[in-house]
Amino acid sequence: KTPHFDAHSMIFYCAFKCIFTLWMHSFSNNYKTFYESLNFSYIFTIFHFLFAELGTLHLDFLLHVYCDSLSLNVSLCLLSRAMSQLILSPLSFQKNINATKIKDFPRFAHRGILLDTSRHYLPVKAILTTLETMAMNKYNVFHWHIVDDPSFPYLSRTFPNLSQKGAYHPYTHVYTPADVKMVIEFARLRGIRVIPEFDTPGHTQSWGKGQANLLTPCYSGSKPSGSFGPVNPILNTTYDFMTQFFKEISSVFPDAYVHLGGDEVDFTCWRSNPDIQKFMEDHGFGHDYSKLESFYIQRLLDIVTSTKKGYMIWQEVFDNGVKLKPDTVVHVWIGGGSNEELSKVTASGYTTILSAPWYLDYISYGQDWQKYYKVEPLNFNGTEQQKKLVIGGEACMWGEYVDATNLTPRLWPRASAVAERLWSHQNVTDINDAYSRLSAHRCRLVERGIPAEPLFSSYCPREYKAV
């Protein structure tokens, strides 16, 4: 039967919507209870009519309309999406499904994707596509590594010069307040948190272009060389700036956490600067520049705490012994020894997430998804209590070699392999079984217009760009 979208099917749809909404309200808002008590036999009876009438494409369309209307309940919308994915398969417009009970719950609460919009600017459309695809893969955190050395695309209301001078282009290569709002709302409707990262004191070359005296002047002998290093930690103006800046950030981004970076601080420039040298002496830091770094971070953390936000930081901040709030999330990223790091971080009682094995920007020939899939995040020495502190992980797509031209096929379905590791039970490890399911899922993505790359020689019933 050819699918059609007419008055008749609209009636079915509205009837369905009313019944479903009422039915949904009989559940509490508790996510776990909700999932566990789902008895699909009722709902499938209703869906059954719908499929016969609407067909795949139109149901997808309706879900879109449905989920984008603000008056509706987000979790209801998420459920509908999840079910459409479960049930609808390409090229079949009518399905009979036996009454079924499904029990499904994520193993880890934090399942994220990191996008880097500084090394290359990603148009908002590319970010939204990623969010849409994340939802199809049950990711729930968008870690927005929004600024870094190469460019500062975040348009700050308080300090507009940062993007005016620091973006690749002040009009075409920035995220306006409206853009940011759109990204956050688009994500929210898909059950995705947006955690922005404003990485300091390193990785800040682009900040220096629009904010005088923020970065440390490097010296060549006894004279400034004209180049700049990390954020200058010895000036009060630095902390005044950070206070105002993170006050804005805390109101623009509604999530309870911000990511403060803190990775890869290069001490060469600090060492060269006589004012810094004097400051080190005055504070009794000797020649240990990690103490100066900690001094800066400590003050920054206090500033951010005063905005009522929690924070995530890259592992170096923990490694350097900075005093952290108990609810800090330590982000483990360094490739060698990440198991030891997880042991140490959790032994100290901190919550942690893992990214080290999931740097998807590192490409190689062949089926590297298997490598990502085989990772077991809890495979480190530690007590049960420690293991509970690993709340999840993030697949990272750093931007050196990635922009909107290649982001999507490079991210998917490789990130789908990570998604399953973070969602499914620890004992779901059969690689052949995963291959079949992942192949089918990548064709599902292609079917929905997402150019997810192939796993190996094969085909999809409807290819990308096929008529």
Next chain:
Amino acid sequence: KTPHFDAHSMIFYCAFKCIFTLWMHSFSNNYKTFYESLNFSYIFTIFHFLFAELGTLHLDFLLHVYCDSLSLNVSLCLLSRAMSQLILSPLSFQKNINATKIKDFPRFAHRGILLDTSRHYLPVKAILTTLETMAMNKYNVFHWHIVDDPSFPYLSRTFPNLSQKGAYHPYTHVYTPADVKMVIEFARLRGIRVIPEFDTPGHTQSWGKGQANLLTPCYSGSKPSGSFGPVNPILNTTYDFMTQFFKEISSVFPDAYVHLGGDEVDFTCWRSNPDIQKFMEDHGFGHDYSKLESFYIQRLLDIVTSTKKGYMIWQEVFDNGVKLKPDTVVHVWIGGGSNEELSKVTASGYTTILSAPWYLDYISYGQDWQKYYKVEPLNFNGTEQQKKLVIGGEACMWGEYVDATNLTPRLWPRASAVAERLWSHQNVTDINDAYSRLSAHRCRLVERGIPAEPLFSSYCPREYKAV
């Protein structure tokens, strides 16, 4: 000035077209003379008006209309395209150009891209996009590796069962005669030859599905195992089939050459088959199965010669000592020792093309374009006469991990680096200079809607998918 496309500019355009066409006709059809005698001072005077009136996008559009109308001269069309690329830069709609003399001529005559449409089916649209981008990179050979083990998408009029049974899907995953014609004509208008490859006797699993008794039955002990090996070289029916098949191919593909493959023949199945064993004995081949392979190839070459086509073959055919026509092109692809192979092939007096260092499907992290760029095809031991036999090279994009979702960003601009090596003078080797030009060129491709991936952290004035 905003570009517009109105009656006024159409008049300019038509006037230009008439003058230009007349002027062009004063040149002979000799390609070399034509390029060498180009004096741009005349033509730029005319173009100058056009740019002011039409702007980048519209001129591109006009060139399309222009070049797709069959009544027009192809070389004229090519020239216009080349010039539009030379002159038009993004975001500027008016340019003044001083009278300039440009001398440009390709170093190698054969500059090709191999696409593999068997491991994954590539929709016609994806092939046309590649041809369009090839033209922007002065490639002039499309090596269409159209069939292989996994699937047989070529719809043969003579043997429709080959694709009916051997394609991934008999309707959606095939190239109809009309598709093939479209590809050839689209390529011709861009100065690109289409050389199809029908690889035998190995790489033919998909052939066997629609053509009974074509492949060798493999034996397990004294009984057929049910699986099949390479083309069966001992049956007369095989050669009858090949005669009819290549007769069709010779009329469908107008190019003077076909590629006959001949690579990676696995002897295991031949060895297992008692009929083959007997045939080997009868012909005095001993246990040297490469003699059997040569026996097959020799007869195939005779068949193809009778269709008045020249042929290209993969290097193994030469290595095995098969008697080749003097105008055979030997395709060097094996990674280790390709310089020695070029020496041997050219010492035997055969024309050759190089692909070994340009397997672009082998991806790795970082700027691997530099590796491709640094290749010097004539860097082997041999006389001047031998070097002249290297007529060019091909960048190969094998399809194990590539389909329409990731083809374009994986191919470009990495293939642009190969393109310059094959076009420019031997002494154009400065990697920094190449980086700047290649970066600008990749943004030019992005500007034209081609998702060519970035070389490194950077931006384009108009990003892909940006509004």
